[in-house]
Amino acid sequence: xxxxxxxxxxxxxxxxxxxxxxxxxxxxxxxxxxxxxxxxxxxxxxxxxxxxxxxxxxxxxxxxxxxxxxxxxxxxxxxxxxxxxxxxxxxxxxxxxxxxxxxxxxxxxxxxxxxxxxxxxxxxxxxxxxxxxxxxxxxxxxxxxxxxxxxxxxxxxxxxxxxxxxxxxxxxxxxxxxxxxxxxxxxxxxxxxxxxxxxxxxxxxxxxxxxxxxxxxxxxxxxxxxxxxxxxxxxxxxxxxxxxxxxxxxxxxxxxxxxxxxxxxxxxxxxxxxxxxxxxxxxxxxxxxxxxxxxxxxxxxxxxxxxxxxxxxxxxxxxxxxxxxxxxxxxxxxxxxxxxxxxxxxxxxxxxxxxxxxxxxxxxxxxxxxxxxxxxxxxxxxxxxxxxxxxxxxxxxxxxxxxxxxxxxxxxxxxxxxxxxxxxxxxxxxxxxxxxxxxxxxxxxxxxxxxxxxxxxxxxxxxxxxxxxxxxxxxxxxxxxxxxxxxxxxxxxxxxxxxxxxxxxxxxxxxxxxxxxxxxxxxxxxxxxxxxxxxxxxxxxxxxxxxxxxxxxxxxx
Amino acid sequence: xxxxxxxxxxxxxxxxxxxxxxxxxxxxxxxxxxxxxxxxxxxxxxxxxxxxxxxxxxxxxxxxxxxxxxxxxxxxxxxxxxxxxxxxxxxxxxxxxxxxxxxxxxxxxxxxxxxxxxxxxxxxxxxxxxxxxxxxxxxxxxxxxxxxxxxxxxxxxxxxxxxxxxxxxxxxxxxxxxxxxxxxxxx
Amino acid sequence: xxxxxxxxxxxxxxxxxxxxxxxxxxxxxxxxxxxxxxxxxxxxxxxxxxxxxxxxxxxxxxxxxxxxxxxxxxxxxxxxxxxxxxxxxxxxxxxxxxxxxxxxxxx
Numbered sequence: 056x057x058x059x060x061x062x063x064x065x066x067x068x069x070x071x072x073x074x075x076x077x078x079x080x081x082x083x084x085x086x087x088x089x090x091x092x093x094x095x096x097x098x099x100x101x102x103x104x105x106x107x108x109x110x111x112x113x114x115x116x117x118x119x120x121x122x123x124x125x126x127x128x129x130x131x132x133x134x135x136x137x138x139x140x141x142x143x144x145x146x147x148x149x150x151x152x153x154x155x156x157x158x159x160x161x162x163x164x165x166x167x168x169x170x171x172x173x174x175x176x177x178x179x180x181x182x183x184x185x186x187x188x189x190x191x192x193x194x195x196x197x198x199x200x201x202x203x204x205x206x207x208x209x210x211x212x213x214x215x216x217x218x219x220x221x222x223x224x225x226x227x228x229x230x231x232x233x234x235x236x237x238x239x240x241x242x243x244x245x246x247x248x249x250x251x252x253x254x255x256x257x258x259x260x261x262x263x264x265x266x267x268x269x270x271x272x273x274x275x276x277x278x279x280x281x282x283x284x285x286x287x288x289x290x291x292x293x294x295x296x297x298x299x300x301x302x303x304x305x306x307x308x309x310x311x312x313x314x315x316x317x318x319x320x321x322x323x324x325x326x327x328x329x330x331x332x333x334x335x336x337x338x339x340x341x342x343x344x345x346x347x348x349x350x351x352x353x354x355x356x357x358x359x360x361x362x363x364x365x366x367x368x369x370x371x372x373x374x375x376x377x378x379x380x381x382x383x384x385x386x387x388x389x390x391x392x393x394x395x396x397x398x399x400x401x402x403x404x405x406x407x408x409x410x411x412x413x414x415x416x417x418x419x420x421x422x423x424x425x426x427x428x429x430x431x432x433x434x435x436x437x438x439x440x441x442x443x444x445x446x447x448x449x450x451x452x453x454x455x456x457x458x459x460x461x462x463x464x465x466x467x468x469x470x471x472x473x474x475x476x477x478x479x480x481x482x483x484x485x486x487x488x489x490x491x492x493x494x495x496x497x498x499x500x501x502x503x504x505x506x507x508x509x510x511x512x513x514x515x516x517x518x519x520x521x522x523x524x525x526x527x528x529x530x531x532x533x534x535x536x537x538x539x540x541x542x543x544x545x546x547x548x549x550x551x552x553x554x555x556x557x558x559x560x561x562x563x564x565x566x567x568x569x570x571x572x573x574x575x576x577x578x579x580x581x582x583x584x585x586x587x588x589x590x591x592x593x594x595x596x597x598x599x600x601x602x603x604x605x606x607x608x609x610x611x612x
Numbered sequence: 613x614x615x616x617x618x619x620x621x622x623x624x625x626x627x628x629x630x631x632x633x634x635x636x637x638x639x640x641x642x643x644x645x646x647x648x649x650x651x652x653x654x655x656x657x658x659x660x661x662x663x664x665x666x667x668x669x670x671x672x673x674x675x676x677x678x679x680x681x682x683x684x685x686x687x688x689x690x691x692x693x694x695x696x697x698x699x700x701x702x703x704x705x706x707x708x709x710x711x712x713x714x715x716x717x718x719x720x721x722x723x724x725x726x727x728x729x730x731x732x733x734x735x736x737x738x739x740x741x742x743x744x745x746x747x748x749x750x751x752x753x754x755x756x757x758x759x760x761x762x763x764x765x766x767x768x769x770x771x772x773x774x775x776x777x778x779x780x781x782x783x784x785x786x787x788x789x790x791x792x793x794x795x796x797x798x799x
Numbered sequence: 800x801x802x803x804x805x806x807x808x809x810x811x812x813x814x815x816x817x818x819x820x821x822x823x824x825x826x827x828x829x830x831x832x833x834x835x836x837x838x839x840x841x842x843x844x845x846x847x848x849x850x851x852x853x854x855x856x857x858x859x860x861x862x863x864x865x866x867x868x869x870x871x872x873x874x875x876x877x878x879x880x881x882x883x884x885x886x887x888x889x890x891x892x893x894x895x896x897x898x899x900x901x902x903x904x905x906x
Contacts (some may be wrong), residue, residue, distance in 0.1 A: 106820075206765040216701065290709075333767045534889075
């Protein structure tokens with residue numbers, strides 16, 4: 056893992072002191088709310104429906120046991136005993152008091168964490184493949200580049216007041232586990248003919264009101280030019296992005312209005328002017344950062360683990376957990392285990408302080424003290440010896456963290472929605488709870504197989520409903536919540552935006568509608584087809600007919 | 613209004629005009645700031661007037677006017693003023709970077725409009741060296757903000773060494789001096 | 800004491816109250832008849848005159864900095880058995896807190 060040196064420590068400490076001064080000036084009445092708001096947002100502090108909310112960055116989703124314990128401590132001491140992990144690999148605390156926040160930030164700085172740029176119209180926390188460093192299909196570790204981007208983008212003097220927020224995601228694999236096309240800039244690693252690593256640069260993706268998948272503006276960017284190229288993209292956007300309409304201010308609208316080709320020309324012209332100056336990190340600095348991400352000291356283990364095979368044969372529930380929550384590791388004898396934060400009927404992404412502490416301890420016992428946070432709002436232990444999986448699962452099961460549903464229908468992504476969020480139009484969490492309670496039968500979930508179901512409480516689409524196989528968007532009609540369903544979204548390397556299936560459902564109909572959709576799939580699927588494969592083959596019509604009846608479906612269709 | 617220049621309160625000697633007629637009445641000309649329209653329409657007359665009777669001219673660019681439009685004329689201006697209509701409109705940061713770094717503008721680069729204390733360091737790092745703010749009190753308050761950070765991660769137009777450069781110095785690799793960093797950034 | 804009980808409110812009348820978030824902790828507060836802010840919706844001042852409502856809101860906005868509250872605004876309420884009840888899911892949730900668990904400590 057990356058570790059702060061004296062410069063990182065000093066910088067974060069200075070930032071905390073700066074914010075302490077800003078809070079003091081706000082409380083003393085020297086700063087108006089209008090002037091304070093952008094300052095607190097750039098330190099991750101929102102004012103929500105019931106209280107402040109502090110969003111803490113978990114850079115590229117990597118956490119140490121020590122950091123996880125600190126999050127637990129903050130949840131227990133300065134909040135109400137829990138935290139919410141988000142799709143952007145952040146954690147949110149829902150009840151901090153304003154004058155407590157500088158102290159919380161001090162505590163975070165102790166463990167090399169911060170809340171810088173987790174909000175505001177600036178470059179946000181850069182996200183990455185949660186399986187970075189351990190995935191078998193990886194070309195190079197994306198965390199190295201995400202950390203380089205984190206440092207470069209932190210309090211950038213030119214790009215801190217952009218037309219709108221700006222999100223960058225990096226993946227080091229051809230298989231996209233970071234929804235890179237859904238970001239303002241997506242970086243996907245490839246090798247050139249000489250075998251050198253570089254990035255495909257995709258620009259102008261985003262969800263929200265106008266979901267658009269990012270366009271590739273450069274097929275291959277050598278890694279050593281990463282920062283100058285990013286700077287060129289940002290400079291073009293900062294000057295030309297729209298500032299007259301908040302809904303048209305994201306870079307996706309600029310790329311769309313200029314056309315991807317023209318936009319690429321503008322970027323290339325800017326890049327030509329700056330590509331050989333000091334912004335690009337020298338290779339020795341890249342290597343210095345890369346050294347922090349060296350793999351842990353793995354034991355030399357055989358890949359086949361008879362004890363694991365026996366345990367799988369002996370315990371149906373454990374077998375199901377291994378099937379859904381454990382994936383292959385590049386190191387023989389090791390596995391990657393997902394800790395589900397989606398117990399049936401629970402709040403997606405929430406973890407109690409006790410759970411956080413327990414997971415930290417488990418990570419030390421079974422996983423070199425390292426944890427990951429995935430955009431699917433789950434935790435991951437990236438380095439578990441196969442022989443330890445049973446003991447790990449038993450411990451997790453006792454903590455209500457052993458649900459065997461990663462990638463299943465109850466692995467629902469949900470934003471906080473109207474239960475917490477000031478922007479929301481409808482609640483998300485109770486809908487997620489009701490739907491997941493319909494799918495408590497292990498065998499049924501296995502039978503349904505790989506599927507994604509995401510619920511956003513407003514058009515900002517924090518839960519990525521547009522790219523879910525089944526997307527649910529909460530809307531408000533005269534003070535009453537309704538839920539609009541989209542089908543066919545895909546979040547991986549073949550990213551696609553789902554289409555609205557028909558009129559919205561009310562909060563009591565929506566779980567039935569999801570069951571109906573699943574039933575159509577189960578009746579129509581051919582051997583081994585996943586939900587999305589069946590949908591892509593048969594199209595929306597059979598789903599419409601089941602949901603709305605034949606006549607209405609024809610009208611809606 | 614109060615002016616901060618090179619880190620101190622200073623008198624504002626510059627006069628604004630939107631009228632070319634008013635400009636012509638000045639003898640010698642200026643110090644006066646004109647907008648891009650006046651400059652484009654009357655460039656030759658203004659230069660002739662300065663040649664004849666002397667004078668000093670400054671230019672005001674709005675956030676949407678790229679510095680490329682006046683790249684060839686920069687030697688004529690003793691001041692360029694960039695505007696922050698709202699503090700959330702960050703276009704002038706890029707304008708400043710381009711004027712200083714790419715086009716080599718060396719004279720006074722002034723920020724005006726909605727300037728907040730907590731943005732001053734960003735402005736300084738983008739090459740601004742004077743700031744026109746609402747009151748003396750505000751000017752004093754924003755001067756305090758300058759010392760809040762010792763070092764920054766990314767190269768910009770200020771003179772301090774960046775954190776990556778300092779690391780290289782400490783870790784013994786080919787160390788880059790402060791001057792190297794500043795020079796390398798001039799593009 | 801609920802102020803709404805003392806008023807003769809007919810069903811077609813638009814009744815409003817003023818709410819904000821407290822600066823120190825962001826908690827929801829309501830403007831009372833005595834121009835103070837209370838955490839209890841029962842204490843809210845029910846306003847049935849649109850002009851008065853606008854006037855009170857402007858005054859609340861002007862005083863927000865001194866009162867240490869943020870973003871005052873008007874919302875509609877209904878009289879249910881003598882209790883002021885907000886109309887619409889959003890304001891209901893602001894009075895009750897999140898409709899889902901985990902926040903056992905609230906108030």
